[in-house]
Amino acid sequence: MKREPLVLGIETSCDETGIGIVRGTTLLANTIASSMDEHARYGGVVPEVAARAHLEALRPTLEAALAEAGVALNELDAIAVTSGPGLAGALMVGVGAAKALALALGIPLYAVNHLVGHVGADLLHAPDEPEHELELPTVALLVSGGHTSLLLVRDLANDVELLGETIDDAAGEAFDKVARLLGLPYPGGPEIDRAAATGDPNAIRFPRGLTAPKDLARHRDDFSFSGLKTAVARWVEAARDRGDDVSVPDVAASFRESVADVLTAKAIAACQRLEVPRLLLGGGVVANARVRAMAQERADAAGITLRIPPLSLCTDNGAMIAALGARLIAEGHEPSTLTFGADSTLPVTTIQA
């Protein structure tokens, strides 16, 4: 029997302290401590609050992950850690801990790219599930509170290209802001989804950012949600000024429709243009029912195979970081040197720092 590397992954790029343990592509533990509740009163992730929470959560999360995997520290073959992109102060907690842990254990350390990690999540399978190959090339659409990125992945360990990304707000941020506008709690994604369930998605035609011909010329694969957010705010203000009742379900459904439409249209268009018949979704916004459903409909219609990892592997987690680390090892990459730092804007082309 081949012995694949046992890798522990550390992820602290935003508000989730994620520790994952994998053996090759087999998922053994995926433990997450979230500081989301602490951010709720501020309506968004507060970097300093997130960084403080990481420091306190690190050890208990490590212990829980090792227990879940049934693994002792001295069995680990390598550590992988997110070095970027993300919140600098939050990343640094993971980077400092990962370097020290690797040195204490005398094992190699792999500093990896958070966004490529999201793609790596699709490598993983549960111990009782069969292995499945990550079919390449694939287009990947990664959508969360911090990112909205469209990637072309030719080779997970060696060749990832950024096709486009948001030029202002991330999609998840827009959900949070529109939820606030509608008096719904943070985080906005699940709340909008719930409210939208009984709304009419065609009640209001909100703008689709960067889809006009002149925008497509420059920003074919880029996204913009700032204008949409403002358009929703204007619409709600105007309705309230007129003394109209604002239908929260209709606004939520129409807003969600605009986001889902732009995200999936651009992702499918990229697949078609590049003649890549595969699309992978990742990031917390994948939890959104309409985004998933529309992606499936449009992928089916275009003959594109859609892959969506389980939600627990789509939101930020350490298992995807460990999975990418394991893949780098499998492909013979050297460990990272100890001099890397946290890079809040690490480009996706830098798969390993």
Next chain:
Amino acid sequence: MLLAIDTSAGTSVAVVDRDGGILVQLDETDTRRHAEVIGTLIERAMTEAGVVPAQLSGVVAGMGPGPFTGLRVGIAAARAYAFGIGKPVVSLISHDALALDLREPLLVVTDARRREVAWSTYAASDELGLPVRVAGPFLAAPELLQKEVDGYDGYRRWDAATIPAGPFGMLGERLFAAGRRAGPSEPLYLRPPDVTPSAGLKRVS
């Protein structure tokens, strides 16, 4: 033997021994490169001291006060290293590193950014040479320090740009030998996160 890590100012890493003293102390004074240098300094300190992780009986962590982002790097590293070797973390107040074997009262002042300093006052050390903190650590505007420190004129003032991990580690050794308690287990941020709950929505139109 102890590994000592403090990132409350620059990055300082030391390996110390109760009997042999400070075996190695390495410093990076740049206050914005903690994450980059922490691993190399730990690795070099251990190599130059000729010590392997299993020989350590714990890791000393400087809990601040200090600028948050850098401070956390050292604490995270100290905690993770201790976890990795299955030994305890000895958490100590960073200012205490400068107050070993004092013969006269001392005022320690360090940078806290945002036009403030962090300060602590110490009396002459006790019979074991261990720090006797009178007040602090607290924050103050530099120009108000003289007013805020009770009995300011009775202290020798030390404006410290670095916290040396060597004496800091020795403090850990001596506290342990004396059966004294370590310092706070939480970082000494001394300031709440810089954020206020949102005041409500602003109109866009």
